Amino acid sequence: MQRFANRTALVTGAGSGIGAIVARALAAQGARVAVVDVTAAGQATADAICEAGGEALYLQCDVQDSGAVENTVAATVARLGSLDIAVNNAAIDPETAPEAEWDESVMERVFAINVQGIFLCLKHEIAHMVEQGSGAIVNMASAAGLVGVMNKPAYTASKHAVLGLTKASALQYAARGVRINAVCPGAVDTPMLADNLPPGVDKTLIGANHPINRLATPEEVAEAILWLCSDAASYVVGHALTVDGGLTIQ
């Protein structure tokens, strides 16, 4: 099914985990994809898309840098023809040691990427989409945007803020043809999860905390994101879609 034929998508944090799978899934369904990441891992995602017969371009960008984000949106439009879909997915989750996490430098770093980064992406993506009169944006929040998570104050606060940004921007731009939504995954089997396991905790234990009794795959999260980006979700605005195996209904 070529749901996204003749459309251009931009995916941040597409060098790893969920972002890489979303970029590949969008390309498999016809989109031209700007693979955006701060690290060169984005090149591998773009190469994999091209090897599979799709069209992709790696653009190195740190989402904390407004000028870099503006240039990335401009390069996407110039080199891939338009900007119809954006998935603002890049984030960090550095809080692993409970004693160290109430450190203001951690809060600043997490907010600079997870909140200001999404704000900057929205700012520059929306400017183009409003001019064009259409667009669909999905911001990556988390179940940690809906409930509190022990030992992760900065990450939890940042993901609550992503939902606030999503609602405010969705209200402001819905009538101008730009739909903005968010997804809230539970624990997903990615490098971020593996890097943040507390000492002695196996990832199957994290999965067992979810009513469904397992972790999500990145593909399951990508499926929800692609739906929100598609015309099938044409009347869905400002929604926070949980993909959490029942975690937040407990």
Ligand SMILES: NC(=O)c1ccc[n+]([C@@H]2O[C@H](COP(=O)([O-])OP(=O)(O)OC[C@H]3O[C@@H](n4cnc5c(N)ncnc54)[C@H](O)[C@@H]3O)[C@@H](O)[C@H]2O)c1
């Ligand atoms: N893995 C989970 O359990 C889980 C659960 C809920 C939500 N999420 C969210 O999903 C998103 C993706 O997470 P993941 O698990 O795939 O993580 P990941 O660490 O595997 O991938 C994140 C990517 O973002 C990139 N990135 C980091 N900082 C950046 C910056 N400043 N500019 C541009 N790119 C940057 C990294 O280089 C990396 O490629 C994040 O927003 C995360 O908070 C993850």
